[in-house]
Amino acid sequence: MSNPADLKYTKEHEWLRLSDGVGTVGITEYAQDQLGDIVFVELPAIGTRVEQSQKFGEIESVKAVSELYCPVSGEVVETNAALVDNPERVNDAPYDDGWMLRVRLSDPAETDGLLSATQYEDFLAQSA
Amino acid sequence: MSLEETVPTGALLRTSLYGEHLALAARMVPFAGWEMPVQYAGIVEEHNAVRQRAGMFDVSHMGRFEVHGLDAGRFLRHVSTWDMTRLATGEGHYAAACREDGGILDDVYVFCLAPERYLIVVNASNAPNMKLWMEQQIATFYASLVDRHASTAMIAVQGPEALTTLREVIGGEFVASLRPRRCGETQWRGEMVFASRTGYTGEDGLELVIDGDAGPELWRALLDAGVQPCGLGARDTLRLEAALLLYGNDMDEAANPWEVGLDWVVTLDDGAAFSGRDALVRLSGSEGSRQLVCLRATERGIMRSGCPILHDGRQVGKVTSGGYSPTLSVSIGMGFVPPELAQEGTTLTVDVRGKSLSVNIAPRPFYKRSAAKK
Numbered sequence: 001m002s003n004p005a006d007l008k009y010t011k012e013h014e015w016l017r018l019s020d021g022v023g024t025v026g027i028t029e030y031a032q033d034q035l036g037d038i039v040f041v042e043l044p045a046i047g048t049r050v051e052q053s054q055k056f057g058e059i060e061s062v063k064a065v066s067e068l069y070c071p072v073s074g075e076v077v078e079t080n081a082a083l084v085d086n087p088e089r090v091n092d093a094p095y096d097d098g099w100m101l102r103v104r105l106s107d108p109a110e111t112d113g114l115l116s117a118t119q120y121e122d123f124l125a126q127s128a
Numbered sequence: 129m130s131l132e133e134t135v136p137t138g139a140l141l142r143t144s145l146y147g148e149h150l151a152l153a154a155r156m157v158p159f160a161g162w163e164m165p166v167q168y169a170g171i172v173e174e175h176n177a178v179r180q181r182a183g184m185f186d187v188s189h190m191g192r193f194e195v196h197g198l199d200a201g202r203f204l205r206h207v208s209t210w211d212m213t214r215l216a217t218g219e220g221h222y223a224a225a226c227r228e229d230g231g232i233l234d235d236v237y238v239f240c241l242a243p244e245r246y247l248i249v250v251n252a253s254n255a256p257n258m259k260l261w262m263e264q265q266i267a268t269f270y271a272s273l274v275d276r277h278a279s280t281a282m283i284a285v286q287g288p289e290a291l292t293t294l295r296e297v298i299g300g301e302f303v304a305s306l307r308p309r310r311c312g313e314t315q316w317r318g319e320m321v322f323a324s325r326t327g328y329t330g331e332d333g334l335e336l337v338i339d340g341d342a343g344p345e346l347w348r349a350l351l352d353a354g355v356q357p358c359g360l361g362a363r364d365t366l367r368l369e370a371a372l373l374l375y376g377n378d379m380d381e382a383a384n385p386w387e388v389g390l391d392w393v394v395t396l397d398d399g400a401a402f403s404g405r406d407a408l409v410r411l412s413g414s415e416g417s418r419q420l421v422c423l424r425a426t427e428r429g430i431m432r433s434g435c436p437i438l439h440d441g442r443q444v445g446k447v448t449s450g451g452y453s454p455t456l457s458v459s460i461g462m463g464f465v466p467p468e469l470a471q472e473g474t475t476l477t478v479d480v481r482g483k484s485l486s487v488n489i490a491p492r493p494f495y496k497r498s499a500a501k502k
Contacts, residue, residue, distance in 0.1 A: 063166075
């Protein structure tokens, strides 16, 4: 499994890419594989205040609905509008075109508690 | 993100095709006490294979019983809402099995193999109860029930190319002889194979029953002929598009055949005293309190089983099956509504975890295949 080394991960299978105090959020390769065909992604409005480990949206596969949890607290400054018409991008490119949110972090120290790619892969191996 | 928890699969039953599923790296899930494949390549890919080419499903988990004896037909009429004594050899019919109060115990398919030999196929989830119930009912008939569940495999092959492929694999003349809802038996590599031109996908095709030991060989022969293995996930999206009912979702013991649209499988004119007859006669005169309808979303969002159905802000019913239709690219479902709101075209709202989803009552089924090929 190729989880980019420059990202941070959660045990709930989200990833965070940090750049100038703004974090891009998506779900991992493992998560998209477990979900199967993704047909609907519901994201918050721009300006919404999100909290670490709290629900920020929902993702529906053909099989079931799952909740999405935010890796960090902050304000939503952008969402991936392309997912409205092309939710399958989350399956095809979870770390790239399948990104979901950009969040301006309110507490950058929160990222210290997130997992590295290696730690996330260890976590996956343990829970397998 | 919240992913479904893995349920321990230790105590589950396995079909004779279990090894085949593992070899194909299927994702296995517990279903009605069985460890079954939910998907191989992905639900949408499998769904489309059945709509466009041919797919196959391990349906060995479904209960299969042979009924033998002088009274076999009369017994099956007693446990079915449809008059099974009308079946000639090689014919089959769908029906409900009802309690005395008209509540649906199961939906079944009955096939006449010979004048005193029948096959009844029941839902996996109901197989243990149906066996007990039928054993009680059969006492007063010159007939016996033979449980073929564990000893056989059952494979459904479905799709516009299914019959063409089956002609190559199990025999051209035999397959060509089977008209819709007809059945027959043939030899395949020294094994007896039962085949019926039935299914649960809205496509043409056959359902095959073979001795469990020969099941894997038949599965591999179909695989080699290019048939896509399909799991329970695609089975559910396909049957929902075809508006075929799922026992436990769209009907149960609290439902009667009239309110779920199964009028066409109830025969009363033969006068036979089948289980539930008196209640069904009584219920047939009056308009019931609810009707099962097809629901089609008119906006983004996905209804799921259990979501409340609202009219003028008031709950009037519940979604019994819901999901995403890969063919229509929109959410579809079925649910109960009061008869006065059951007209096609009526706009209702489904409460999807607190958010409103606008839906219309749609014609049944959602998907109908183009003219059947001979």
